[in-house]
Amino acid sequence: MDHVAIADERGLELHEPASFITRYIWSQDHKVIAVQYGITAILVGLVALALSAMMRLQLAFPNSFSFIAPGDYYQFITMHGMIMIVYLLTALLLGGFGNYLIPLMIGARDMVFPYLNMLSYWVYLLSVIVLMASFFVSGGPTGAGWTLYPPQAISHGTPGADGGIILMLVSLAIFIVAFTMGGLNYVTTILQARTRGMTLMRLPLSVWGIFIATVLGLLAFPALFVSAVMMLLDHIAGTSFFMPALLSEGELTGHSGGSPILFQHLFWFFGHPEVYIVALPAFGIVSDLISTHARRNIFGYRMMVWAILAIGVLSFVVWAHHMYVSGMHPYFGFFFATTTLIIAVPTAIKVYNWVLTLWRGNIRLTVPMLFAIGFIFSFINGGLTGLYLGNVVVDLPLSDTYFVVGHFHMVMGVSPILVIFGAIYHWFPKITGRMLNDTLGKVHFWLTFLGTYAIYLPMHYLGFLGVPRRYYAMGDTEFIPESAQSLNVDITIAALVVAVVQLVFLVNLFWSLRYGKPAGGNPWDATTLEWQTPDTPPRHGNWGQELPTVYRWAYDYSVPGQEKDFIPQTVPPTEEESQEGTKP
Amino acid sequence: MNVIILFMAVLVAIVVWWILLQRLTVKPWLGAGATFDDQRPYSRDISAKLGLWVFLAVITSLFSLFATAYYMRMHVADWRPLPEPGILWTNTFLLLASGIALQISQMTLRRQKTALARYLSITAWCLAIAFLVGQWAAWQQLSAAGYLIWNNPANAFFFLLTGLHGIHIAGGIWVLSLALWRYQRRSDSENLLAIQLCSQYWHYLFALWILLFWLLSST
């Protein structure tokens, strides 16, 4: 098992793994593991994308496709949701970008525990395989909705209640093991393996976002693990943790006394931090994209760090805003509505600071910048609709309607995905040494950005109307007008366009890998460490013989009196800077 | 909810304390050039220990959540407490002895008594196995007495929590086995790190077991 020691300074033999297998398959190099995570997550995400296209077809043209029966539809929504949230977004942002960026941005040679890191990927892959296997068992995958609420998830009337749900729960448990392995690495590496001069307050915000998100994940995923284990026992061993006395197929099941609401508490104790596990890395990454391409320091860096910390702490005391109509004690409504609206303040500050970073900047409208701006717009929209659902009385009419669907797709579907795309366009040159094609990138951006807005904005209005979510077909009602159905057709057309446009992105990836313009080491004139590596793509061990030394923060763009409009973190101070102070 | 809220409060206190130490209020754009030569150099040992601490925090979160679920479920009328098999006291003693053996092993290793330390670690390994066997025996006794996992939530929690704790012990045994397997090929300092980590993990799991034991018998 060849790997280099992490932060040894000089005189070491950088023996790279020789064979193809140790280099690309059983690799312990964080960059290879990152790409492995990325490819797996994108592949499984394409499955989830295809599922969403099927759902949209059914909603627009109900009963036209005999291959989308009600059971199929509920299986599609469940698998789509779970894959997108856990196996795509969490895995790609933390396993993918976390792995790639942390060591490069903090000036380390690799993760602190490279072997564990490799194991993390393979266990993640196992969880994906177990999940995908549920498509092929009798009864198919579970159709319980991604929230997997018992008793429904494990009782007769739900598709996949025999095999699918077991595989889903097992897969989640495996995923959590994989995440914990990775998470231990990220936290320890950030705390221990920073290079000389890299104080916490000199870290790029990407690292901050990933760091806090990982801490949240380490503490929150156990809640999902607990609920998965207990539900498995209820299903397999006949215990009654969550299962009260109830009828199934016309007979009592033998359970008694269990509390379905207990599951919801546990689930959302994981589920709400999960929103920020996805959002915080996206916040961090987009801050760096905006700053770099606006050629301006990120506005209010300290406030941004504090906001990330505040959001991280608060995210553990807002979970029950998902449960206003669950039948929990009504007094909880006061507490959770208040905490939920409080968390809007640090979130709003982040939005202001992104916009204020653009103000008085010198904005290069590159493809990553377009995606970043698209993110700000989508996130403002999704964040504001969150204020509706967080306020308990407003949530009453809107919960479980299409408003919720529109809201969470804007805020934790579209927004992080736009950041991920922006980040791929931004770091692809570092990963591969070649630029992605600009024209294809712009086509991809415009159709994705406008298309997703066309999908989700109208959904909010269906929600106001009272159209319930998770309905296979609306059927006949007094209050849903005909026009809602034609709106559904329009939404589906937009959704199909967006789905197809992702092919442009894939083509771009493959094409540019081979024929893209050579990028050079620092195509965006960025300051952070990953752009200062001696080789592009960085070799094994990242830094050649000597680790970089950091002299300044990550956002020295357009410093007055300097010739260039950026000063990399590795550049020693100029005369006047040294005079101005050694006061850190 | 009390348990998890307490755990989270403690954790937040630690985080706040840590943040205060980190001087997160410095203005990083000032003071360019300072490279902080007093910065602690990278240490593999410290990283490994920190990694273990983070892992222990994850386990604490896991068991706090179980304990929370336990308290919430306990208040339903169908809860019927189960008797604690007497063997649990023996098991407690075994686990304690195992941890002590590892602790002494670590201390002897520090005085370079390599062989003695190895025997002590092997003793600890055997005692930990004995603990698992004892837990298994407790399960058997309960099952034989008709306390089956599906009969009552109290039983279910007993089997679930002891089982999960046992899995964590088994994981520790696996790591200790690897350490012993490689023992004679490794340097003293490498062995010391391995035994230190194991012993810290053992102490933690003993403390966890005491809490679980108390929790399970407090009803």
Next chain:
Amino acid sequence: MGIAIVLVLLVIGTVLFHLFSPWWLTPIASNWTTIDTTIDITVWVTGIVFILVNLFMAYAIFRYRYRDNARSEYEPENRRLEIWLTALTTVGIVAMLAPGLIVWAKIITVPDDAMTVEVVGHQWQWTYRFPGQDNQFGTTDPTHFSPDNPFGMNPDDPAGQDDILVISNQVHLPVDKSIKVILRSKDVLHNFAVPQFRVKMDMVPGMVTYFWFTPTRTGAFDVMCQELCGMGHHLMRGKVVIEEENGFQSWLDSQSTYRQIRAQQVADINTGKQLYAVCTACHGPSGEGNQNLNAPAIAGLDAEYVARQLDYFRRGIRGGPESGSQSQQMAAMAGTLADDQAVRNVAAYIASLSPASPDRTLAGNPEKGEAIYRNCAVCHGTQGQGIWTTGAPRLTGVDDWYLAGQLQQFRSGLRGRHPEDAYGAQMVAMAAFLNGEGAIQDVVAYIGTLQDSGSETKQLARGK
């Protein structure tokens, strides 16, 4: 540059969409106008923020677009500005939260004079219970659930004897009266939601939840389940009819109490056998059916199902003017049954006949049918044995040509369209995805392969 214009257009477009959207809150029918007011406040606050921040961003992108000779301004932070923005945001948050909390306090405080109604949900129907004369609900327990006691009433509780049980997905309620809705579920989570009332709450098995409201206008309103409850979630519909006090009282008086339901005579199979003589002409002496006369085999069908269908035929819910000629024929025959007791008797006799094992008359691919059937199995049972809680009849021992024909009728609108035929509406929705003759033949072929071995033991278990 382009993106700045697009952002402005998106803001304008969003505002226009909002202003001219025909899709907005349904006209309210309850006292909770304060909820709508809170929504309005939220729309204003968030709308202003949405417009201002996005327009500012668009302007910034336009104004500070890249120029070779330009330089960004180096300004790490601006404490005053940040504090101001934080304070302003906090004001906006308080403006939304404070009214919300005040309204919430009202929502969770039920007025003392509120009348109570209980909604009991199960996969995938609604039923209702009123407390009766004594204004007190009888106790219930899951162990009492049975086809004869779908509410799980405790038979020994005197408070429950006068409870009014509404075994229908429609309920009537009086206008302008505070109503506390008590919610209970027999199996999984459901959610009783009427969009026009604004309030809703989950129904959780093992516990009782509630909400309250005052209807403010008369009319019939859709009830929709809004918590995913399995494959039939979208079929779980009901109606709340709000009417004046008088109309409500006369409707309530026409419903049966638990005492009345229990007092019904036990079905008499011998009387049923005599009544069945009329049926033999078409359905055959042992209920074996006759395809030439379009009369299906009926031997051994569940008594509840047969009784329900005969009742539908008698009341014109099935076999009305818009249905097929065979159904109309059957309706005429059912009309000869004197009363409910006669219906129950003949149904009991039919149920007592040993099920036929009809011949296959249709070609179809049972393997393809199996994949389709799992959608049917949630109600009709994995072995086609029928499940009483879902109201779904046994499918084994039924002629394949009859099943195929009925599926066609559900699809074409000849059956299941009557507003009172709640189960029929579910079949209409389910049959809709069976596109083309092939799908129907396949699923019917699969049903033909099912062996309902458990049906007799199940009948015994139910105490028949």
